[in-house]
Amino acid sequence: MSIRAAALSDRSRAALTPGIQYFLGIEYNNLEKLCNICGLQSRYNPHTTPEAHREFLQTYQSIFIQPTTVLPMIPELIVNRHYKKSSIAESVSDGHGHMKKLLDRKAMEYIPVHFQKKIKILIKILKKLPFHRSHSERLNTYKILRLFPAVNSQFTDEELKQLSDQIMMESWVKGSTVYGDLAFYMILKGYARPHTMVGDKHKVEYHDFWYEKSPELLTCGDGFGTLSTNSHQKSNNNILSVTTEERCEIIKISRGQYEHVKMDLMLRDQSVKEELIQACPFYQQWPKLSVNKLVELIKWKNFPENHVIVKEGEISSFAGYIKSGYCYIFKDIEILKKLSLGKMQSVVKHIIMGKLQEKESFGEISIILKKPFTCSIISATKVELGVISAADLQGLDSVNKILLQQTAQPILGNLTQEEVNNRYISLEKKKEWQQFKQTVINQTISYKGIRPGFGKWKHDWNKKDRPKGKATQSF
Incomplete structure (x- = not known):
């Protein structure tokens, strides 16, 4: 080593801070x-x-x-041991175990690392029985299953939430045949080869960023099977079956579980709609048979904030029952506005005449009697409505139509123009009074030029007062 190289190595060694x-x-x-x-x-x-x-x-x-740490050499101990020669069966089993590890590594090769971790978490959770899982584990099951396109194409969000509490996982050994005519299956681990042709209805969806493989083999994230009731046929051409190429971990959702969840959600939705109608003041004395007729016609609809639900002068296209949120009732009024040079101009203003709160309805009389609305309804917040279309409401029997005319009332139906003018005058007086109070308060605070944030009102209490110049000695 030259002197210059030795000096450079010593300098670089000295530049390193010990402990880092x-x-x-x-x-x-x-x-x-x-x-x-x-x-x-x-x-x-x-x-x-x-x-x-x-x-x-x-x-x-x-x-x-990172640099590898060199440990001191351990002296070799010589011990006499009698080694047993491995048999041919043991060597063959070791070879199968090695091949299985290679296949598992190849199966997860094209899946992102973060998704591999989620799959491992899901397998660990599903190995437990449903009644042994905690609430957080059930929530994780729902969140991870929602990431699979094969599951999202089969179930709605509410159905998946219910199914994640009772979903099961099955382990199938190599060479097993899995029939999917009575359940829906999704592979979490391993390979499987389909026997029958996959129809358009059960076509497997692939993600390019997950894996690139031949569509003949089904692997992690692929689903097969059906939950429809019209698959009970004796012909084997309509039965989708697969054969496992290795040990597979497969999620199973049976048709009975799915039908039970659908029935549970339907009954729950029906009870919510029934409670909503009976809570409205116009329908509290209605018989249950008539309420059930309306429940069958209701559909849910959401509106964003500041959305014009019904416009003044138009016949409503639906009858609405407010489940959550509230709406403003606006009325248009024409006033004269004074311009410069003494000119006057006619201006239309919108006045808030009231609110529609939760468990209130609107639009029934407008549809039944075909009368235009005398006001506008605009959502003040995000609003969820139970909606019955005008065609469905007109299709009711004559008894329920007469019942609607007797119980429901139009919004602002008996309001006169004089009451609207008085409402506008009271709102304008209130607005002028608020402006006058604010002006007086500002003048009082700003008396003799004192304003908040300026002058005496501004002081930084974080800074310490330092004496200017040199401090004089005290006696």
Whole structure:
């Protein structure tokens, strides 16, 4: 070694601070995986998801190549042992175990790392019986299952929430045949080969960023089977069956579970609609048979804030029953506004005449009698309505129509123009009084030029008062 090289090595050695671990370089393969985490902020994604942020922080240290610590050599101990030769069966089983690990690694190769972790968590949860799972485990089951497109195409969000509490997982050994004519299956781990042709209704959906494989094999995330009732046929051509190529972990949702969940959700929705109608003041004395007729026609609909639900002068297209939120009732009035140079101009203003709260209804009389609305209804918050269309309401029998005319009342039906004018005058007087009070308060506070935030009102209490110049000695 030359003198210059020795000096440089000593200088670099001295520059290292003791107690701090330095890295030797960058592992670019891990850096590429870190940059390809799904959910990070980019020009296509303005926000980073919490899962992607957590995955980024956990794998960040893996991009640095750390120096290997050299431990002192351990002296070799010579011990006489009698080794038993392994049999042929044991060597064959070891070979099968090695091949199984390679297949599992290949099956998960094209799935992102963060999704692999979710699948492992899901398998761990589903190994427990449903009544042994905690509330957080059931919630995790629902959140992870919602990420699979095969599940989202089969079930609605409410159905999946109910099914996640009772979903089961089955383990199938290699060479088993799984018939999907009475249940829906989704593979979580392993490979399977379909026997029959996959129809358009049960076509498997693939994600390019999960895996790239031949569609002949079904693997993690693929679903098969049916939950429809018209598959009870003797022909084997309509039965979708698969054969497992290795040991598979498969989620099973039977037709009985699905029908039970659908019936439960339907009965719950029906009871909510019935309570909503009976809570409205016009329908509290209605018989149950007539209420059930309206329950069968109700559909849910959401409206955003500041949305014009019904416009003044138009016949309502539906009858609405407010489940959540509230609406303002507006009335148009024409006034004269004074302009410059003494000119007057006619202006239309909107006046708030009242509110429609929860458990109130509107639009029945407008549809039955075909009368236009005398006011406008605008949502003040996000509103969820139970809606009956005008065609369905007109299709009711004559008894229920007469019952609606006798009980329901039009909104602002008996309001006169003089009452609207008086309402406008009272609102304008209230507005002028508020402005006068605010002017007097501002003048009082600003008396003799004192204003909040300026002059004597402004003082930074965090700064310490320092004496200007040199301090004089005290006697």
